[in-house]
Amino acid sequence: MGIDPADKKLPQPEDLDPMTDEVLHRAFAGESQAAEKYLVFAEQAEEEGFPSIGRLFRAISFAETRHARNHLRVMRGIDTTAGNLLAAFEGESFEIDEMYPAYRQIARSLKNHQAVRSTSYAMKAEVDHKSMYADARERVLAGKDIDDLPVSVCLICGHTVIGDVPDKCPVCAAAREQYRTFA
């Protein structure tokens, strides 16, 4: 983003007392959820024919990402890329092995079918994410970047693929036009 991380104005990593550490973690959680909600609200505004309100939601969502980044920096939540890839790998592993199986089982036993679908979509994508992060970490530990290939994401279910986009999403069967590509 063109910011010098040593910029005196940017909040710096700090040895925090436990109580401050706890509230900054909560603030990070709050800012993250606000950023996500505003993105979804932007899409809703655009669907209703309010493009300028959509833009306002997108910009404020981005502002919340700056607050989240600042809190994360102060609480030493940003490591080198090798460390960040390990943290991401561990987060995905937790979701796959513990969180989503438990949540999906609850939704299933209560016959909340849409919640079953929503948690299943997420869990399937996290399996791919985990393996992508593992591969990327091996590369970085060898001092290399991963291959320069596009990464595409299904707008419906979040299925993520490196390289060619499939004709049909293997998770939710959405058409290939429903993928967003990061080239």
Next chain:
Amino acid sequence: MGIDPADKKLPQPEDLDPMTDEVLHRAFAGESQAAEKYLVFAEQAEEEGFPSIGRLFRAISFAETRHARNHLRVMRGIDTTAGNLLAAFEGESFEIDEMYPAYRQIARSLKNHQAVRSTSYAMKAEVDHKSMYADARERVLAGKDIDDLPVSVCLICGHTVIGDVPDKCPVCAAAREQYRTFA
């Protein structure tokens, strides 16, 4: 995003049992925080000279926003734009009136100066966000969009401004080049 919200594959709003509702809220919180972390990790990877890993983090961050959107949809967290603006206004009010004053006071009393800075930056931006959401809601209730003006965000502190970018950020004194504009 070109998705028909009635698409049969997209998880639909559902009357949830309380236990499913609770775990979906937790899943939304988890996906939101993962999405934010991966964005920051993307910036770190780019700074370290790993642009393809940066792209991977950005794409997976976007995938997590799709999961967050799905969970939010199922648990009826998406309203009309008028309702979404009210929810956003109330969220900002809570942060300004309760959350950030309490958190900042804790950081101050423990002399965690960087945490004071990070929470102060956020709190100041939320004041502007609250008033922007209030204005936008009035417009929408009258059936109108807000004015078609760019919205700019300071990359350091999240200061948000509609229209002209100031020469210097009034919150953190960053130069105008440090603003990102949503045009």
